[in-house]
Amino acid sequence: MTTPSAGSAPGTEPTYLDANATEPLRPAAGAAMLDAARLVGNPSSVHGAGRAARAMLENARSTVARRLGVEALNCVFTSGGTEANVLAMHGLGGGRRFLIGRTEHDAVRKGVPPTAAGPIEWLEVGADGQVRLDLLEQSLARRDAAPAFVCLMLANNETGVLHPMAEVARLCTHYGAHLHVDAVQGAGRFDISVREQGFGSVACSGHKMGGPKGAGALLLGGPAPTRLDPIFEGGGQEQGRRGGTQALPAIAGLAAALEEGLDNPRDLAPLRDRLEHAAVQAGAVVCGAGAARLANTSCLALPGRRAQGQLMRLDLDGLCVSAGSACSSGKVAFSHVLDAMGLGPLAGQAVRVSLPWNVTAAGVERFMAAYTAMAAATRETAEPMAGNVPAGVVRA
Amino acid sequence: MRILVAMSGGVDSSVVAARLQEEGHEVVGATLQLYDSRKAAKKGACCAGQDIRDARAVADRLGFAHYVIDAERRFQDSVIERFADAYAAGETPVPCVACNQGVKFTDLLGLAREIGAQAMATGHYVRRVEGPQGAELHRPVDIARDQSWFLFATTRAQLDFLRFPLGDMPDKASVRREAERFGLVVANKPDSQDLCFVSDGSYVDLVERMHPEMAGPGEIVDRHGHVVGQHEGVMRFTVGQSKRLGNAARLDGERQMVVGVEPGRKRVIIGPREGAYTSTLSVRDVNWLVDAPPEGLVCDVQMRAREAPRAARVVPMAGGGAQVFLNEPAMPAPGQACVFYRDTRILGGGFIRRAEGLAA
Numbered sequence: 001m002t003t004p005s006a007g008s009a010p011g012t013e014p015t016y017l018d019a020n021a022t023e024p025l026r027p028a029a030g031a032a033m034l035d036a037a038r039l040v041g042n043p044s045s046v047h048g049a050g051r052a053a054r055a056m057l058e059n060a061r062s063t064v065a066r067r068l069g070v071e072a073l074n075c076v077f078t079s080g081g082t083e084a085n086v087l088a089m090h091g092l093g094g095g096r097r098f099l100i101g102r103t104e105h106d107a108v109r110k111g112v113p114p115t116a117a118g119p120i121e122w123l124e125v126g127a128d129g130q131v132r133l134d135l136l137e138q139s140l141a142r143r144d145a146a147p148a149f150v151c152l153m154l155a156n157n158e159t160g161v162l163h164p165m166a167e168v169a170r171l172c173t174h175y176g177a178h179l180h181v182d183a184v185q186g187a188g189r190f191d192i193s194v195r196e197q198g199f200g201s202v203a204c205s206g207h208k209m210g211g212p213k214g215a216g217a218l219l220l221g222g223p224a225p226t227r228l229d230p231i232f233e234g235g236g237q238e239q240g241r242r243g244g245t246q247a248l249p250a251i252a253g254l255a256a257a258l259e260e261g262l263d264n265p266r267d268l269a270p271l272r273d274r275l276e277h278a279a280v281q282a283g284a285v286v287c288g289a290g291a292a293r294l295a296n297t298s299c300l301a302l303p304g305r306r307a308q309g310q311l312m313r314l315d316l317d318g319l320c321v322s323a324g325s326a327c328s329s330g331k332v333a334f335s336h337v338l339d340a341m342g343l344g345p346l347a348g349q350a351v352r353v354s355l356p357w358n359v360t361a362a363g364v365e366r367f368m369a370a371y372t373a374m375a376a377a378t379r380e381t382a383e384p385m386a387g388n389v390p391a392g393v394v395r396a
Numbered sequence: 397m398r399i400l401v402a403m404s405g406g407v408d409s410s411v412v413a414a415r416l417q418e419e420g421h422e423v424v425g426a427t428l429q430l431y432d433s434r435k436a437a438k439k440g441a442c443c444a445g446q447d448i449r450d451a452r453a454v455a456d457r458l459g460f461a462h463y464v465i466d467a468e469r470r471f472q473d474s475v476i477e478r479f480a481d482a483y484a485a486g487e488t489p490v491p492c493v494a495c496n497q498g499v500k501f502t503d504l505l506g507l508a509r510e511i512g513a514q515a516m517a518t519g520h521y522v523r524r525v526e527g528p529q530g531a532e533l534h535r536p537v538d539i540a541r542d543q544s545w546f547l548f549a550t551t552r553a554q555l556d557f558l559r560f561p562l563g564d565m566p567d568k569a570s571v572r573r574e575a576e577r578f579g580l581v582v583a584n585k586p587d588s589q590d591l592c593f594v595s596d597g598s599y600v601d602l603v604e605r606m607h608p609e610m611a612g613p614g615e616i617v618d619r620h621g622h623v624v625g626q627h628e629g630v631m632r633f634t635v636g637q638s639k640r641l642g643n644a645a646r647l648d649g650e651r652q653m654v655v656g657v658e659p660g661r662k663r664v665i666i667g668p669r670e671g672a673y674t675s676t677l678s679v680r681d682v683n684w685l686v687d688a689p690p691e692g693l694v695c696d697v698q699m700r701a702r703e704a705p706r707a708a709r710v711v712p713m714a715g716g717g718a719q720v721f722l723n724e725p726a727m728p729a730p731g732q733a734c735v736f737y738r739d740t741r742i743l744g745g746g747f748i749r750r751a752e753g754l755a756a
């Protein structure tokens with residue numbers, strides 16, 4: 001939207017609370033990127049320089065595979081989270097019917113291949129944002145239909161809500177469905193084991209875990225190497241599953257960020273809870289508060305106040321937060337996630353605060369002060385809400 | 397102070413932003429996305445069109461915050477649909493007035509207040525003068541670019557909050573020179589033309605899509621209902637028009653013009669030019685920028701975007717309307733604005749009502 005410095009008060013650094021858009025670079029990732037960038041070789045070359053690059057690539061691959069619980073050859077590097085999701089859907093979903101959660105990211109919602117069987121079947125969520133297991137089972141149990149390809153995300157990017165993935169995986173296994181998990185917001189933040197958890201495929205993204213932008217990975221749960229039709233074949237890289245020379249610096253950064261994140265867990269819940277307490281005092285409701293959530297994510301709706309105005313005001317005060325998932329034009333759209341949760345007009349009135357791994361208590365306090373001031377200053381111009389705020393969203 | 401600048405991506409509003417920033421204000425840029433440009437342009441990777449990219453490029457160059465505001469839904473409801481509905485009611489609407497009134501001076505202005513701005517500025521060619529009774533709205537210095545007629549519906553409260561820094565510019569060339577001085581990429585960008593939401597310049601297709609019952613050929617009739625010709629579609633006709641009447645343009649040696657449109661019956665009614673003029677008309681939804689005296693006031697009225705003002709007396713009526721008495725008869729078109737001026741100042745204005753006796 002703007003460079004962070006553009007809107008902030010003179011002489012102050014903006015406070016970055018938008019980790020779910022991109023995490024700040026982790027030191028280990030920066031160092032690994034520099035090492036990789038200095039290497040001359042192409043990982044596919046047969047000479048010594050190529051071998052050195054390949055060794056670094058395979059080292060990154062085994063790190064990522066080990067930390068996420070798949071065999072090394074079942075880690076396919078991509079350009080990022082979107083490509084990892086779309087590669088799974090195209091490469092593994094042909095001839096299957098797609099069951100997709102209502103609150104999935106656009107990368108998945110708009111990534112269904114033309115070879116899919118029939119139209120998308122949307123999986124509804126409850127008011128807390130979690131998938132309705134009863135409806136999922138109903139869809140899976142249809143006998144007359146093609147085999148299913150289920151897409152459900154590990155953690156929601158807007159609300160942080162976690163689906164009950166153990167039950168989801170059990171149902172998918174029972175009914176012979178492929179379960180694809182968009183783990184872009186979960187990977188690197190807590191432990192995942194793709195095979196042990198019964199996931200068929202998992203997508204993750206480097207820059208959402210403190211690595212650089214430009215690399216992602218698709219993890220495949222089956223025995224290695226799991227076959228996968230490529231979207232583009234190119235030189236047959238990644239076992240013929242993803243053509244094109246691998247972006248080694250970005251991949252090395254991804255692996256280092258993942259490792260550093262998992263080895264240095266930080267519980268952000270206490271800071272998050274303080275922040276939410278202040279926001280509720282100021283009149284906000286916390287969307288998805290009734291469900292298990294990521295510890296860093298708060299979706300704060302201020303009844304009657306447009307998200308756009310909130311976002312602009314906070315930005316001009318030097319606070320970087322988001323609303324919905326911003327389109328590349330930067331416009332703030334209505335949140336399809338909150339809409340799916342039945343939150344009505346609140347879907348256009350929420351901002352997302354997502355604490356980065358290196359957030360400070362002072363940063364959270366700056367947010368609390370600015371948010372409280374904003375809520376007070378806009379109270380008089382707030383549009384009256386039709387009806388009551390839906391139940392179950394206010395954090396006690 | 398903090399000023400929100402409504403930036404269209406054109407040279408005018410870009411110069412406004414640059415000048416205000418140079419004067420030391422904290423400028424915040426905002427561009428309305430009124431429609432998805434992918435539908436109109438058929439290419440481009442992003443839903444933001446070239447104008448949005450231009451506005452951002454200007455903001456980035458000058459180093460102030462810029463935001464894209466999603467107004468698609470609201471623009472569709474409050475401007476495009478009302479535009480088509482007005483045609484369906486036999487009127488010739490002015491969508492730019494509806495857009496200024498709603499999307500720009502209500503919604504965007506509300507957003508400006510929400511973010512704590514003390515004013516909102518636009519690139520309109522119109523002057524705001526601080527008078528003894530508060531802000532006044534005047535024609536600009538550059539009469540060739542006068543946009544005051546389109547802004548008559550600006551309320552006093554809105555006018556209080558608004559700034560129009562280009563009202564004093566002598567001509568467009570000086571605005572372009574300013575843009576060059578600031579090094580703006582849009583310095584030589586062509587001016588926008590016609591209706592912004594009709595990409596191929598024809599509103600007829602759009603209205604026919606939204607009101608298919610009005611589409612297609614129909615009859616041209618005289619005042620007595622006698623069929624005197626055929627036409628290609630009622631949307632192409634506005635009261636006062638002589639074009640597109642074919643052989644009916646002259647009847648019994650008299651030049652004819654459109655005196656009414658009946659969309660429901662797909663009929664265009666014509667009459668002799670000489671007999672069609674009227675000296676009184678009624679206007680609705682009047683916006684007063686002065687305290688209107690109950691006995692009325694003597695002023696000039698302008699009834700089309702490009703037309704000389706005419707001497708008249710305007711009397712306010714109950715229910716937000718007014719009665720206009722013209723010194724010389726004229727041919728007002730229903731749906732168009734009738735704006736009251738004294739010298740350069742706008743006193744008020746409203747929308748011309750349909751004459752009675754026509755069927756919608």
